[in-house]
Amino acid sequence: MMTGEQGYLNLCQYILKNGTKKTDRTNTGTYSVFGQQMRFNLRDGFPLLTTKKVPFRLIASELLWFMKGDTNIRYLLQHNNNIWNEWAFKQWVESDEYDGPDMSDFGNRSQRDPEFAEIYRKQMNIFKRNILNDNAFSAKFGYLGNIYGKQWRAWKTSQNETIDQLKEVIHSIRHNPDSRRHIVSAWNPEDVPNMALPPCHTLFQFYVADGKLSCQLYQRSADIFLGVPFNIASYALLTYLIAHECDLEIGEFVHTLGDAHIYTNHAEQVKTQLGRHTRPLPTLKIHEEKDSIFDFELSDFELLDYDPHPSIKAPIAV
Template sequence: MNNFDKAYHDLCKKVLSEGESKDDRTGTGTISIFGHQMRFDLSEAFPLLTTKKVSFKLIATELIWFIKGDTNIRYLLQYKNNIWNEWAFKKWVESEDYEGPDMTDFGRRSLVDDNFNEQYKAQLAIFKDKILNDDDFMKKFGDLGNVYGKQWRDWKDVNGQRFDQLQTLIDNIKQNPNSRRHIISAWNPTEIDTMALPPCHTLFQFYVKDGKLSCQLYQRSADIFLGVPFNIASYSLLTHLIAKECNLEVGEFVHTFGDAHIYKNHIDAIEEQLSRDSFDPPKLKINSDKSLFDLEYEDLEIEGYKSHPSIKAPIAV
């Protein structure tokens, strides 16, 4: 098994064998451990897991969305990226503007009631069409509040002062690579209540050694089956992009967890994935000399990606 898939499989096995059963905010229930770390040598290859198919397009377009400082899902939907839909949809169906069938607890009900699932899919299709084509609706219901992109690019303190963390980080890496302050935080305590989902990947730090850039992420809460494969690839991609911006090579991505959990309705999917062997990991190509801030998905390419089929599992909202 390749080193990247092995690190992920080892985490899954550890949680299944050592984790504690816990209640959670979503009512789904989890098996959880507290504290774990994985390391990925990005000079070897790109850590897109191969024991199930992981969509690089979804990962890259979400990351570019963060980098742009965007918080509205229209950009994502333009790339058919639906990973943030549920939180925006929830805001609409709980508003006075919504006039359709009752969508209470739509995430769970859509899995157990076929008739309701058809209603849910119909309302979600209406919602997505309005986000893409109705500017007023998009502004009112497409925005997720002060989530990652806002904190990375437009942090606001209690005095109203604004700060671009990402641009400052890049400037500091170029000017003082040995600093221990190459840090971006998405956890802004004064704005947590303004976010559709408080940041799970809360803080990351960069480190320069021998002309190589490494990144360590602290993730307070980690959905191991659905979220973590995306997080691994997303922050590895970010490390590549910032390294290129700063004329450095890539070093390691270090992934550190707080509460690492498997939702109880994901256990069968995890066990199916653990039964698979891996393929060789792919390579990342950046086909542009544009600035990090001007890159689009079309400038990126994954080369030689071979994987097992994707595995479906419900998202807990």
């Protein structure tokens, strides 16, 4: 059983040692294993990794974006959050409206070629300015399709109605805590072809026992070095918020992984992280005057006593 941050590090070591070398849609290549699980006791501290600095502000603003049902990166850019830029940028540079320098395979090329990296940076800055200042441009190229927020808050039915899964699961936890149906799904087969990135974290389920709320996430595709540390903290935060609204204590976060992989160009970064010792986990403080999770803003969260090792940079595979 893999538990806590050490469990995460053990998984990294296991994948490097036992992972199968596989190709992938990004043409980067991965070391991959299938079917893994980690458990985090949320009463031991907030599970933000300490063996490298993980930006909590970006995690929290992304989660608020999901919870609002938003699918346009403008909100993220307004909060200085750039974690979804590459997927929206890709839509622009592959469109008929783009007339700038060739941006094919920009993620890998920007890592290998400093001259191209500067050209890419300039084009990305143009793109971000347009998203923030041009409503028509933002509506067309900032929109990522019916990704997480849309599925969580406005799942479209065959009767042309919508289901607010997040509100319904909170109601279910409050009024029928022993139910085995506290489930939210982001995987909508009809919408998947039109998403900038089909959901990697596809389904989550809540569980109430002894006055504590736990959450299990099934993640079909898990970028162990860059993505999974965000996913762990994001779903832990969501569990904290729903427990707060439902007057429950926090329990566990259980993270179940399908294709758990380390990109080949992240291997050295992972080895650097594995050479570090874990430190005490931070504490999450939530401003408690707000009752509904839909009322929270970024300023309502405070992370106390976070003392991580320095961040480790790595390229994003797009």
